[in-house]
Amino acid sequence: MGTVADDARFDVLVIGAGPGGEGAAMRATKGGARVAIVDRLRQVGGRCAHSTTIPSKSLRHSVGALLDMRRSPLLGGLLEGVQFGFPQLLKNAESVIQRQVSMRREFYQRNHVVLVHGHARFTEPDAVEVELDGGRRRIFRADKFVLAPGSRPYHPEDVDFEHACIKDSDTILTLTQTPDVLTIYGAGVVGCEYACIFRNLGAKVNLINSRSQLLSFLDDEIVDALAYHLRDQGVLIRHNEEYSRVEADADGVTVHLKSGKKIRSDILLWAQGRTGNTDDLGLRALGLEADGRGLLEVDEFYRTRAPNVYAVGDVVGYPSLASASYDQGRFAAEHIVEGACNVRLVRNIPTGIYTSPEISSLGRTERELTAEGVPYEVGHAQFRSLARAQITGQTVGVLKILFHRETLEILGIHCFGDQASEIIHIGQAIMSNSGEGNTIRYFTNTTFNYPTMAEAYRVAALNGLNRLY
Numbered sequence: 001m002g003t004v005a006d007d008a009r010f011d012v013l014v015i016g017a018g019p020g021g022e023g024a025a026m027r028a029t030k031g032g033a034r035v036a037i038v039d040r041l042r043q044v045g046g047r048c049a050h051s052t053t054i055p056s057k058s059l060r061h062s063v064g065a066l067l068d069m070r071r072s073p074l075l076g077g078l079l080e081g082v083q084f085g086f087p088q089l090l091k092n093a094e095s096v097i098q099r100q101v102s103m104r105r106e107f108y109q110r111n112h113v114v115l116v117h118g119h120a121r122f123t124e125p126d127a128v129e130v131e132l133d134g135g136r137r138r139i140f141r142a143d144k145f146v147l148a149p150g151s152r153p154y155h156p157e158d159v160d161f162e163h164a165c166i167k168d169s170d171t172i173l174t175l176t177q178t179p180d181v182l183t184i185y186g187a188g189v190v191g192c193e194y195a196c197i198f199r200n201l202g203a204k205v206n207l208i209n210s211r212s213q214l215l216s217f218l219d220d221e222i223v224d225a226l227a228y229h230l231r232d233q234g235v236l237i238r239h240n241e242e243y244s245r246v247e248a249d250a251d252g253v254t255v256h257l258k259s260g261k262k263i264r265s266d267i268l269l270w271a272q273g274r275t276g277n278t279d280d281l282g283l284r285a286l287g288l289e290a291d292g293r294g295l296l297e298v299d300e301f302y303r304t305r306a307p308n309v310y311a312v313g314d315v316v317g318y319p320s321l322a323s324a325s326y327d328q329g330r331f332a333a334e335h336i337v338e339g340a341c342n343v344r345l346v347r348n349i350p351t352g353i354y355t356s357p358e359i360s361s362l363g364r365t366e367r368e369l370t371a372e373g374v375p376y377e378v379g380h381a382q383f384r385s386l387a388r389a390q391i392t393g394q395t396v397g398v399l400k401i402l403f404h405r406e407t408l409e410i411l412g413i414h415c416f417g418d419q420a421s422e423i424i425h426i427g428q429a430i431m432s433n434s435g436e437g438n439t440i441r442y443f444t445n446t447t448f449n450y451p452t453m454a455e456a457y458r459v460a461a462l463n464g465l466n467r468l469y
Helices: 018-030 048-049 053-071 087-112 189-202 220-235 320-336 366-372 387-392 420-431 455-466
Strands: 010-014 035-039 116-117 117-125 126-131 137-147 152-155 164-167 180-187 203-210 236-238 243-248 252-257 262-265 267-270 274-276 307-312 351-353 359-362 376-382 397-405 408-419
Touching: 010 320, 018 035, 018 048, 018 087, 018 137, 018 320, 035 137, 048 087, 053 087, 053 189, 087 116, 126 420, 137 320, 180 189, 180 252, 180 262, 189 203, 189 220, 189 351, 203 262, 220 236, 220 359, 220 366, 220 397, 220 408, 252 267, 252 376, 262 359, 307 320, 351 420, 359 420, 366 376, 366 408, 397 420, 397 455, 408 420, 420 455
Parallel strands: 010 035, 010 137, 035 116, 137 307, 164 267, 180 203, 180 267, 203 236
Antiparallel strands: 117 126, 126 137, 152 274, 243 252, 252 262, 351 359, 359 408, 376 397, 397 408
16 A cells, blocks of 8 residues: 555654664653654563563573472472473463563553554654555654664574574574474574573583684683583583584474584574674664664764664674663663753663573673782682572582772672572672772672572672781
């Protein structure tokens, strides 16, 4: 059908209803702007809710709960002979997704944000054409635009992702059964998380890493702990390997490596990076061009080179986190409605990696501090020494605090173990203080509930201070 008459104009139009788009839409409408948000998915929440963060973390929780029950001396016998496969464990994720979608749709309705489901392309600097269901098209105009289209798994041209045995981090969720053997190509955050999930479901897992170390942006001690526990669980890690070709047939997939090795498995999960969803937005109408990975260049206020267009989230690159994307959207919208923005993303953004056990990190690593010539010291708290960990049985893990030997300023916090992504925020709050408000003595002078995992901070602080004398 043809284009519907142009009768819709907004102060702000947001493309993408994931975390970045939601943050922008909410801040703009609360600032008095008339706002519309366009998303190509039929439900709000973006890939974060439907195919990445929420599904994988829900799946991980279900697998972990199943393992805890099987290990329990009280409950383990009840599950003897009972098998739970990949599809059954995904059902929990489906219920979480629907609750997230319902809640977010209500946010837009309550705040009078016009929600449009369709694919938007720029036709002019102040207009987008939205392709709606059934092929209908409609023009929407706005004074300002915020691009938050998110990203998708990177697909090399020589890998056949149409084959039933080759999956990416989106399509892996369509598996109808747990594979006996799984190969994961790419040992980044997604690859390591899924290696833990499938190994704990009983699959044999090959993890192929093109680099010499897992997650090299983390502290070396944490990386070593992760590698040890992956191997201890039975994951076969192959470092410094690159594929030469991928061969799939009716029975499975063979990954041919440049080293001459051949890795055979039932399913191949390709987890080698992501691409920004900017290739079909009509950027030429704006005079914009994305780089080879679909990323856009922005300034400190998230403005692109087009004066009326902002971009946030995965399409602007680092840190590519749902939590940071939401804040980026808020900050961009504040600049739009207020003409200025006095807030920025905090310097220290925590990483949360949902392997088994979890990892979370904040600030600088030992490697970075050594290279910078900073005189630092280390404090450790082994989880096996904490009463709460002994009670829950989650004794694998460590909290590590790096601090300046002279000023006692906290420089980095690294945690490996159960609830690491929660524990890190205690340290984050202290590190956000300036001057004397950020010292390791805060933890030695504070009374923590007992028994708690938070007590690890006091133990680590005392351990570190003892090294000074």
